[in-house]
Amino acid sequence: MACPEDINALILSQVELGPTTGVGYLGVAISSMIYGVTCIQTFHYFRSPRCGNDTTYLKSVVVALWLLDTAHQAIIISSLYHYLILNYANPVALLKAHWCVWSIGTEIIINAVIAFIVESFFVVRIWKLSRNANVSGVCMLFTVAHLTMNLVFPIKTFFYPGLVEAATKLKPIGSSGLGVAVLADVSISTAMVWYLRRGCSGIRKSNDMISRLIILTVTTGALTTLFVIADLIAYLAAPTQLYNLFLNFMLGKLYINALLTSLNGRTYVRGADYSVEIGTIPMSTLRAAPGTATEGTIDIPEPAKPSVSFDKIGCVA
Numbered sequence: 001m002a003c004p005e006d007i008n009a010l011i012l013s014q015v016e017l018g019p020t021t022g023v024g025y026l027g028v029a030i031s032s033m034i035y036g037v038t039c040i041q042t043f044h045y046f047r048s049p050r051c052g053n054d055t056t057y058l059k060s061v062v063v064a065l066w067l068l069d070t071a072h073q074a075i076i077i078s079s080l081y082h083y084l085i086l087n088y089a090n091p092v093a094l095l096k097a098h099w100c101v102w103s104i105g106t107e108i109i110i111n112a113v114i115a116f117i118v119e120s121f122f123v124v125r126i127w128k129l130s131r132n133a134n135v136s137g138v139c140m141l142f143t144v145a146h147l148t149m150n151l152v153f154p155i156k157t158f159f160y161p162g163l164v165e166a167a168t169k170l171k172p173i174g175s176s177g178l179g180v181a182v183l184a185d186v187s188i189s190t191a192m193v194w195y196l197r198r199g200c201s202g203i204r205k206s207n208d209m210i211s212r213l214i215i216l217t218v219t220t221g222a223l224t225t226l227f228v229i230a231d232l233i234a235y236l237a238a239p240t241q242l243y244n245l246f247l248n249f250m251l252g253k254l255y256i257n258a259l260l261t262s263l264n265g266r267t268y269v270r271g272a273d274y275s276v277e278i279g280t281i282p283m284s285t286l287r288a289a290p291g292t293a294t295e296g297t298i299d300i301p302e303p304a305k306p307s308v309s310f311d312k313i314g315c316v317a
Contacts, residue, residue, distance in 0.1 A: 021083050023242045027249035028080050034253040035073045041260035042066045050266055062263070065117060065256045072110045076249055079103035104245065105154035111252040112150035115181065118255040119143040122188050130195045139191055142184035149177030167239045174239075178232035182225060189221030212269045220258035227251055 045051055045062055082103075120143055127136040153173045160166035167174065196210050196217070227247055235244040 020242050021080070023246045024080055024249075025084065027242075027246040028076050031073065031076065031249040031253060034250055034257070035069060038066065038069050038253055038256050038260070041257060041264055044264055045260060048264065048267075050263075054263075058263075061117065061121065062260070065114060065259065068110055068114050069253060069256055072107055072114075072252055075103050075107050075110070079107075102158070105157045108154040108248065109151060111248065111255075112147055112154075114252040115150070115184075115255050116143060116147040118259045119146065119184055119188060121259055122192065126188065126191045126195065130191070132195075135191050139184070139187050142180060142187055145180045146177070146184045149173065149180050153177050167235075171235070171239050175232060175236055178228055178235060181228045182232065185221060185225040185228060189217060189225070192217045192221075209269055212265075216262055216265050216269065220261050224251070224254045224258055227254055 042062060046059075051059065120140070123136055123139045123143060126139055127133075130136065153170055156170055156173065157166040160169070193214055196214050227250065231244050231247040231251065234247060238244075
């Protein structure tokens with residue numbers, strides 16, 4: 001009669017740990033690093049002089065996102081702790097995925113809420129920049145659809161005994177949610193770049209600010225979009241493995257850092273301010289030509305204002 005140790009060893013030999021707990025472990029490890037970046041960016045935001053000029057609402061959004069990210073990190077760590085520590089070398093725990101269904105479903109819900117807050121923030125920027133209800137409405141429609149699809153999927157997983165069964169049977173919903181996420185990210189980034197480009201004028205300082213803002217928009221938006229696309233491909237190619245969760249663990253953190261980067265990058269976007277005050281300059285500070293007066297003032301004309309009000313659209317102020 002086979003002893004329990006032999007049975008466990010036989011079951012373990014049939015379980016692929018690499019595409020399951022192995023991938024999950026790597027996802028938690030890398031997401032922990034990104035969470036550290038989130039903490040640094042949050043600290044830097046509240047230490048920056050511009051934070052004092054921001055509204056209480058914006059500060060509350062930053063705090064709420066940091067708290068959500070902290071809860072998300074705690075949940076994904078607890079899920080791996082359950083399998084790798086509490087159930088070390090226990091193959092039955094790997095086959096009974098109740099805990100995994102609960103923890104993974106919850107982290108997907110938190111990711112959906114984070115993405116909704118960040119995408120809504122950028123949609124409001126598009127509205128302030130364009131005043132175009134149609135474009136802003138389409139972007140907001142994709143944002144709401146993204147939230148809805150990514151709430152339906154994890155809630156339905158709670159009614160399945162295992163994560164693999166849930167991921168397989170809910171594949172249409174899961175893939176649709178990721179597809180809508182791609183549409184939301186691409187539409188928001190495209191609209192931002194389009195209206196920023198339209199704001200370019202003949203003023204060099206204004207154009208430099210717009211160019212820097214476009215660079216931030218494209219880089220942060222492209223990063224989240226690429227991760228969502230990779231998540232979608234991994235889910236379609238191997239829904240019974242955890243490769244997509246490896247990417248999903250990091251998605252919410254990338255959204256948060258996209259928003260924090262746009263806030264902390266405002267000094268970079270503005271560039272160096274003019275160091276010469278507009279007004280009058282005593283002629284005594286200038287070298288006078290022979291036979292000319294050495295006292296008096298010279299009026300310096302005020303340069304033209306940029307055609308795009310960055311303070312009004314909330315992009316850099």
